[in-house]
Every structure is written in C-alpha cells, then in structure tokens.
Amino acid sequence: MSRCTLRYLLTVLVYAGVAIFLVPYLTGHISTGMLFLIGGASLTVVCGILRSCLVEGDCTDRTLSKRGL
DSSP states (O other), X not given: XXXXXXXXXXXXXXXXXXXXXXXHHHHTOTXXXXXXXXXXXXXXHHHHHHHHHHSOSOOHHXXXXXXXX
C-alpha cells in the first residue's frame, strides 16, 4: 500500500469517526449514544495520530504533479 493510499484511507477514517461522534447529536439521543460518542472520538484520535506519525511528508503523487510530470 502506497503512502498516498494510506494517507487517504486514514483521512477517511478520521472523518468517519467525526460522523460517528455526531450521530447522537443529530438523532437527539445523547443519553443513550455514549457508545457512539466514545467510539467516534476514539476512532478520530487514533486515526489522526496514525496519519500524522506514519505518513509524514508529501505524497509522491503530489510532488510529481507540482513538477509538471
């Protein structure tokens, strides 16, 4: 798996965690949605940390496109 693919996958998982976190607020069941709140926040934090630690620097796709190749 390339670094760009890993970066995109972790970014999607971060946004999915935010969406899971917001489900109880959007449905109006905050008191019964603690599992969603904890799970969404955990997924967001873990994937965000993995994205910043594992995928440092620019993707090879971006550097090639900047050079006009």
